[in-house]
Amino acid sequence: xxLLKPLLEPVIQPALDKATSxxxxxxxIRGAHAFQSLKQRAGKARPIPVFSEVPxxxxxxxxxxxxxxxxxxxxxxxxxxxxxxxxxxxCPVHFQKSSPxxxxxxxxxxxDIMFVDTHHDLFSAExxxxxxxxxxxxxxxxxxxxxxxKHDAQRQAVQGVVAxxxxxxxxxxxxxxxxxxxxxxxxNEPFDWVQNVSIDLTSRMLAxxxxxxxxQRHKLAYWSDxxxxxxxxxxxxxxxxxxxxxxxxxxxxxxxLWRDKEARIAAGEEPGFDLISLLLANATTRTMINRxxxxxxxxxxxxxxxxxxxxxxMTGGLWALNQFPDEFAKLKQNPGLIPNMVSExxxxxxxxxxxxxxxxxDVTLNGQTINKGDKVVMWYASGNRDERAFEQDPDQFIIDxxxxxxxxxxxxxxxxxxxxxLAEMQLRILWEELLKxxxxxxxxxxxxxxxxxFVRGYTRMSVKLTAIT
Amino acid sequence: xxxxxxxxxxxxxxxxxxxxGQSLMQAAVENGIPGIDADCGGACACGTCHVIVDKDxxxxxxxxxxxxQGMLGLTPEITDxxxxxxxxxxxxSLDGLIVRLPEFQM
Numbered sequence: 001x002x003l004l005k006p007l008l009e010p011v012i013q014p015a016l017d018k019a020t021s022x023x024x025x026x027x028x029i030r031g032a033h034a035f036q037s038l039k040q041r042a043g044k045a046r047p048i049p050v051f052s053e054v055p056x057x058x059x060x061x062x063x064x065x066x067x068x069x070x071x072x073x074x075x076x077x078x079x080x081x082x083x084x085x086x087x088x089x090x091c092p093v094h095f096q097k098s099s100p101x102x103x104x105x106x107x108x109x110x111x112d113i114m115f116v117d118t119h120h121d122l123f124s125a126e127x128x129x130x131x132x133x134x135x136x137x138x139x140x141x142x143x144x145x146x147x148x149x150k151h152d153a154q155r156q157a158v159q160g161v162v163a164x165x166x167x168x169x170x171x172x173x174x175x176x177x178x179x180x181x182x183x184x185x186x187x188n189e190p191f192d193w194v195q196n197v198s199i200d201l202t203s204r205m206l207a208x209x210x211x212x213x214x215x216q217r218h219k220l221a222y223w224s225d226x227x228x229x230x231x232x233x234x235x236x237x238x239x240x241x242x243x244x245x246x247x248x249x250x251x252x253x254x255x256x257l258w259r260d261k262e263a264r265i266a267a268g269e270e271p272g273f274d275l276i277s278l279l280l281a282n283a284t285t286r287t288m289i290n291r292x293x294x295x296x297x298x299x300x301x302x303x304x305x306x307x308x309x310x311x312x313x314m315t316g317g318l319w320a321l322n323q324f325p326d327e328f329a330k331l332k333q334n335p336g337l338i339p340n341m342v343s344e345x346x347x348x349x350x351x352x353x354x355x356x357x358x359x360x361x362d363v364t365l366n367g368q369t370i371n372k373g374d375k376v377v378m379w380y381a382s383g384n385r386d387e388r389a390f391e392q393d394p395d396q397f398i399i400d401x402x403x404x405x406x407x408x409x410x411x412x413x414x415x416x417x418x419x420x421x422l423a424e425m426q427l428r429i430l431w432e433e434l435l436k437x438x439x440x441x442x443x444x445x446x447x448x449x450x451x452x453x454f455v456r457g458y459t460r461m462s463v464k465l466t467a468i469t
Numbered sequence: 470x471x472x473x474x475x476x477x478x479x480x481x482x483x484x485x486x487x488x489x490g491q492s493l494m495q496a497a498v499e500n501g502i503p504g505i506d507a508d509c510g511g512a513c514a515c516g517t518c519h520v521i522v523d524k525d526x527x528x529x530x531x532x533x534x535x536x537x538q539g540m541l542g543l544t545p546e547i548t549d550x551x552x553x554x555x556x557x558x559x560x561x562s563l564d565g566l567i568v569r570l571p572e573f574q575m
Contacts, residue, residue, distance in 0.1 A: 165572065412509050412515055
């Protein structure tokens with residue numbers, strides 16, 4: 001995909017290739033946005049759904065075919081649980097024929113999700129893994145949404161940055177940054193946990209992974225939020241203009257970071273273990289910056305992948321412990337349970353609700369025939385609460401739950417989360433450092449939730465700390 | 470009855486009895502060998518039961534299919550004789566098998 005193609009259609013291909021390599025990427029994105037706006041005005045663009053919140057009905061009042069779990073307010077309104085339980089029990093592979101995102105299948109039981117996730121020969125991750133499409137004109141190419149073998153080559157180029165060997169070297173740095181954030185928190189007075197802990201810690205981590213200017217790290221969190229929330233993709237609350245602005249911003253910041261790193265390495269500087277250095281060191285990805293959609297796609301994927309997920313698990317874990325105070329007491333008595341609790345937090349929160357696939361051929365799944373070309377959504381959030389798969393009541397938060405590592409939140413198969421070990425380490429360190437400092441961490445009100453069918457997240461959670469005396 | 474040896478990255482050895490028909494991963498988990506996570510429970514879908522087969526035993530442990538190869542490709546610790554232990558079925562002919570554990574599971 002070439003951003004300038006629609007603008008320069010009459011121009012021959014070699015000239016086009018030259019143009020994309022000399023015109024700065026953020027200008028190309030501005031150009032694509034201008035073109036998209038023209039299309040919109042001419043009535044030629046794909047319509048964008050508009051979502052406004054109304055109270056959703058009790059699922060028991062709905063006919064099966066009317067259940068639409070793509071509604072972006074289901075999580076916020078606390079109804080996702082009853083909706084998915086009904087599907088798991090009565091129609092585990094469910095077809096919704098007329099959602100705002102078009103028709104799609106929902107796969108809601110653990111075993112069926114595992115089947116879809118491990119059969120990339122039957123179910124393609126292309127062109128994107130959200131229920132709806134990416135904003136028109138901004139279709140980024142990212143390996144989370146590529147099938148093997150292209151997926152494998154691109155992923156292998158970057159996975160080293162979050163390899164356990166690298167992480168072991170980063171543990172002390174992560175711990176000192178976590179300590180720094182926690183030591184600045186107010187004690188005995190309310191503050192917002194999301195902003196002051198979850199967002200701050202994950203932005204610091206991302207800035208480190210990218211070797212991004214530390215004082216500008218707030219940009220990474222903002223970009224991630226916008227990139228994950230186009231209404232047509234996830235039912236989120238960003239808009240097209242914002243999406244293009246952010247894409248242009250990512251393009252100019254990340255390409256200058258890339259060029260700068262490239263020049264420093266060329267001048268003899270030792271390459272670091274940050275993501276861009278690794279991409280520059282790999283034959284497959286060294287010239288990625290000349291392929292704008294692929295470059296942007298990888299940057300956006302790594303920014304979003306390392307952000308929303310860990311951030312909302314940092315908030316969700318505390319929210320869970322407040323709803324299950326006996327577990328909090330158990331944790332304080334036995335901090336050795338932290339590693340197992342981290343997996344339980346990731347299961348309980350399931351920060352990304354699903355991944356979407358497209359059937360590559362007709363497939364029969366749990367009695368239903370999915371036709372070639374149909375969209376298939378694997379609802380990890382539902383599979384993680386499947387009573388058939390978890391012996392101990394899956395709706396309970398149990399920090400010493402047996403076999404909790406089988407949770408679906410990281411996905412299974414070739415697309416399994418690349419940053420899983422980093423996420424686990426960040427959460428483990430957070431809880432180790434919290435227990436050293438605070439006797440109680442009280443959530444004062446129910447948190448506020450993100451509008452999305454994809455990100456299961458929090459925008460605000462008021463908390464009060466009591467120090468250890 | 471045959472026996473197999475797991476060698477941890479630290480060098481610690483564990484010898485366990487072969488239970489014919491079990492996978493190498495199940496033998497590790499049931500005998501409490503540290504360093505085998507087996508998150509997916511044996512579905513060749515997570516890559517966390519990675520072992521490195523002693524070079525003398527590569528042939529005896531059988532071929533690798535495309536799914537296993539695909540998952541192993543995601544492990545930064547991959548070596549020439551890497552296997553996912555959930556994909557190796559134990560038989561008497563593996564008496565004496567030696568496998569080493571990587572420093573980290575993916």
